[in-house]
Amino acid sequence: MECRDVRPRLPALIDGHLPAPEAAAVQAHLAACPACQRLERQYRQDLYDLARYLRTAPWRPIEQRPWAAPRPARGFWGAVAVGGHRLAAGAALVALLALVTAAALALRGMATTPGAGPTPTAESGVVATSASPVVSGATSPEPPLLGPPRASQLMDDLARAGLAFAIDRTEPVGSQTVTVRRLAADRFTTYLEYSATAGDLNTGHVMLIDDRGQELRPTIWWSEPASAGSGIPAAASVTWVEFPGLDPDVRGVTVRFSPPQGDPVEVRVQVDLAPLRALPAPWHVRAATTVNGVKAELLTITRGMVVSAIDWRAVPVDPKAVIPMDGGGSLDEHVLIEANGERLPILRHTRIGEDDWYVRVWVYQLPKTGQLHLRLDRVAVSGLSGGYTTVRGPWEFTLDLADPGAQGPATPPPSPQPAGTPVPTPAPSPTPSAPAVSLPADLYFVGKPPNGVLALWRQPADGSAPRLVVQGKADLDAFWPVPDTNQIAVRFADNPAVWLATADGALLEPATMPDGQPVAEYVASPDGARIAYVSLDRRSLWVSNADGSNLALVHQVRIPEAQTIHQVSWAPRGYTLRYEVAQFAAGSRAVVAVVGGPDQTVDPVTRELARDALAYAWSPGGTELAYSTYSGIYRVRIADGVETAITPPALRDGTQRALVNLHWLRDGRIAVVAHQDGTVYSPADLWLMNSDGSDAWRAVRDLGPVEALRWAPTGDGFVLTTVGGQGLTWYASIHAEPVPLAEDVTLGDFSRLAWAGG
């Protein structure tokens, strides 16, 4: 090996990631090469310095400790006693507490709890049914089975499909003798059946590990005393445990029992899950019907070998038409699923999301052909009055199960066509077919061509395939369409300066100030008459007319060693700028600057906002600015700086949420995306409200972990991206079905969107 081969491998060598033969070759080279030895020492020293840095970095204690509130009736350790995974959490905590001297008393008080067996309680999510075997426990907040068939029958069914694997091995596990009988797999669920000599072994002590090292933990289990003639000692019990589904490519599974005392015991089983690969892809039905102001949507049917999932949700679309009613009874009493005239057993239902009536119903033995009839007699919707409101239906759907969309094996999405990599060069779109959609304008977005870096794309308004506009050698960092021109300003990660490109992909020239200085931001006003420039060192903000005349300084940072200017945006009308001044160790503050008309001498008037904001929205006339924080929404009058809190009561419940993607619609209402917690990784809803915060309502639910959302210039619809998602999703209105666009384009982190022409 030469130095050039060794050096890229040094980090992996130090971290122990190099395969043994490669590591030996690198070590051999190191022994004889002082220069590479020095590099290796640097890598090791770096990690040491970083570790020391993490031990000495400054920090300040947090202020809010809501867990110091009065102890609830059922505590954390109660949960530990009930559920297997909670037991695991408890075990980790016990280990932690052993290290925390101050927690010694707490540790003593809890010593006996984790070892206790599962105790069916109302809080544990256990519902006993009259049919045997008796449900013994559940580790998930999901409701348990609502009716037959049971796990044993499911495993028999899967055996007939070639998806159950006999084990029949007896091992001592702690103080018990356990016979592991069989393992079975369906699309969503893996089942394990075992017997134990003395009661059921707490499922917190059982896990599966597939041949890729993926650990699966129990979700639900049942136990029953061994029946006569089963070949199991009478004192023993039989336990069935449900785990999440296995990947169909898995070939081997290890069942691991970890008793409270004694060594873990492992049993390996070979599996062949090929039948699962033949299951059809999820069928996105997207049928909807509205009754009494509530729209019920049948979303997806995902077929399993024995157990299939039907997803649906109900949302109020016309709050005035909703007629609340007193209701009673559980979900299964109000959901009827029939196939070819016969009622299908509902195994259980799972509510998806925390505050939405979005339900997955698990049904047994869904036929492959014939008519499927689904009837919801009543549903409960949230968001109308703070809690749930029950509404009478019925909402009915009838489907042909032989629909082509429901059949055929799952196929991977079409492979993106390799894009040309000349820099920058427009490339044909990877999307082969155009969806039937009409956007109000073309849309720019940042995405990644196959094997490429982040680049600028343009999604045509007619819904046809997206076009690659410009691609550099490094990721596209930022872009600004220039109104009324064929140009777009772009900046790449490897160069702090902005360049101008044409919409057809040609890089033209560096974008500069009138005096020829390169800039870090180049932002044209919506009417194209003025340009705002952030200097390359980000210490000053300038503005000029589009022809370069009237160049004027808007802001020079007060502490040039510590402050920088970012994220300039223009008001939709007039000539007002909003930008942020970031200061090291002090966060950032937004500043608003009125910079006059196109023919006026610039006389900037600046005003600093009171808080650090997460998102901003200009009023349609540009005379006010709304902004959001973790705790609320505010509006500021530009003329005099008067600020008003407009957070609607529904968003003032004390929960810290990321309130982002704020938009002030043309009709005067304000739209905001509210996440369930302080991150953009949590599911989000779209809220609409009047500009004073009144009449707020959750207009669109469960948009997923929204990253960027841009309303159409008309205010009728919006397009969004989600964290970690592919492509774009277009909603023609808040009531419209979502339409995927540019599905084959990977967006990368920090996705950005902008409508062409404003």
Next chain:
Amino acid sequence: MERGLVDGQRRLEQVTETDAPAFEAIVAAYEAPIARYLYGMVGDVELARDLTQETFLSAYRALPSTPITNLAGWLYRIATNHALSHFRRKRLFGWVSLSRLLAGGYDPSVDGHSEWVVTSSAVEEALQQLDPKDRACLLLRAAGFSSQEIAEQLGCSPGAARTRLSRAREAFRRAYHQGDPDEEAEG
């Protein structure tokens, strides 16, 4: 109201309840490491404290209903998500290096931010030149996590985590040793 719905809602409410002393013990053990890690991510003591606050609030809400086998890994994952989420929202402001601040005579106490303490300006100066995910990767490694755990925390495959870690180590090394006579000679 439907009984099933009420039951489901009640269950969700119940799993958000936790035992105060037990959770406070977690906070006591992890507050400083998490806050320091977040400071390394964002370079701002106050912001790091806010993100630490968010981290423990999220953990407090999620703990009873979340499968956990690695408490530290889980907490760092929440912290990383909050930090990266911050960068997503704030669109990655550039940092100003501490050494430049000090060289420029900047006195943070004048501007009301006297709490910050400079201990490792060269480390910070190098860290700030990394992509946020690379920065997280490197700091998590320095905090003692394996590449498998880092993969779980960043939501990527172990292979991708190893690649990112190698890239981050190289980028950090170049930045950290910039100006070293040997490094200059190395080119």
